[in-house]
Amino acid sequence: MAAKFVGITMGDPAGIGPEISLKALEYHHEYQQSTVIYGSYGVLKYYHDALKMKTPLARIDSVGDFKPGCINVISVVELEVGKDFKIGQVSAAAGDGAYQYIARAIDDAMKGDISVVTTAPLNKEALHKGGHNFDGHTEIFATLTGTQTYTMMLWCETMSVVHVSTHCSLREACDRATKARVLECIHLADDAMKRLGKPSPRIAVAGLNPHSGEAGIFGREEIEEITPAIEAAKQEGLCVDGPVSPDTVFLKAHKGVYDIVVAMYHDQGHIPVKMMAFDSGVNVTLGLPIIRTSVDHGTAFDIAGKGIANEESMLYALDLGKNFITQ
Template sequence: MSEHAPLVGITMGDPGGIGPEVIAKAYPAVRDAARPVVVGDADVLAAAIDVCGLSLSVERVDDPAGARFDPDSVPVLDLDNVDELVRGEVREEYGAASLAYVERAIELARDGGIDAIVTAPINKQATKLAGSEYAGHTGMLADYTDTDSYSMMLVEDDLRVTHVSTHVPLREACDLVTEDAVLETIRLTDAALRDLGVDSPSVGVAGLNPHASDGGLLGDEDGAEIEPAVERARGEGIDATGPESPDTVYVRAARGEFDCVVSMYHDQGHIPIKMLGFAGGDAVSGVNVTIGLPIVRTSVDHGTAFDIAGEGVASERSMVDAVEVAVEMTGAGP
């Protein structure tokens, strides 16, 4: 591990979920590319190391920059928020703890104490019980960094997608497909691809309706909102194409025609990514990136998996990928 490797804060997620286990299992694979520090509870991580049967120990640290990064021990910024560990249950105190981990990591990233944040999964029911108004990490990260324009990018091997809207009902998502919103997502996508090392990004823009409205036969949103946004983006020098038929544009992107697809709503973008990432069985992969923030944030693309928490069988692949993408976005990647 290089002393110049990016300092990455990994938030532990819901203590009762698989977050602590995938962090523990991923640590040996990521410690060469990054200097990872877990933001969470040391005792919970130690319990995860035990159930996974790993030869690792936990080192409590007060400051990520002061961690020793011994290959056999995991540095933990110990917030000590968990009194009793019960896996697989939705608990208010676990929701509060997982929010506290994220808050601390954001503070560190804003102040330059860490170079990037990687988040393990939280449980939205638990955070709601704890009083959170956020549907997930993204809105919280945006508010805490005073960011107005942001989006979600999902990465799975050769396929990347971004979203005009995410966690809203489908009827509402259709209303959010406006020329300005689509254009801003295209801009964010182009900038994020450059951060990922793509020198001349090509952006495919999915239509909203089947066959991108088929020339107006299946609706007018594609012609009225999406097409003008693409034209404006091209006028700004962005290599954007669309609206493209959503039933084929993701295949074209996976084959290399586009570096990313701008999706109009949550499931339109999530389904192709998760089909690729989850089709391999237990080795769930995929990375969630919040683009448009003044800090680097990536995340695993899976949930808390309460049903297998504590069994030591959860795959660490998505966590490894998330750390690697975070490193790349700091400018230190290959």
């Protein structure tokens, strides 16, 4: 892409998204030069004043109007704190706003106006109340970009994980662990690591069942679905190992044996990454025609509006997005 701008979508306005979006730019000036926030100007002004920030806010209509030396805001939906929604509470207005910020940023990214979309957290209940029945960011991005093959990757400095399934029941997750889907995720993991500077990434595929099924004693998914996918990937020349027992694969990745792990379901992959890097983990959607990174935490309604939210994960998300551009 020609543009080098990054667009932050400020997330659910009732959560900590507006605060961490502003803090990332106010306290780390290097990000101001090429970043715009997609959100609600009034909400950001509320936090800007409450936090006594010094960098002026600039309301712009498009990236082409970018004003250096300011925190640039494309005000997608006009919302007012206390009138349209209450901080820390689920509301349809906030859920719809969060969706509209994303939709506008995706449109600009598809046009090439921005190179990366970095998202602050949304609330799924609010999203649904606002009339947008998506499981989360990943599914919104896939739908609005027309992407059929995609997955979620969690990244931290010591480990990366992609997921065969994410937002579904554990019972359904077992059914989604098919040869075709596992092979898709192996390919997406391989491509992501290569884009991040690993020419021959070492990929581990986790088992679904305890001890990876123990030769079929604890389940046959490894024999019938997962191992055939691994063998197919090996025949293509990929460096793949597995299925590795889920209770050891993440420790091995943490110690540097593997560059990335293919996890079979949401919690299998999320728990180890969040335990090691809750404030510094990054969520990436792989397979899209655009680059999307995100903080790896939620809206934190319990601390929203208190001025104590930590922007560290947002900074890591911004940095990782730039790494995808430059590789």
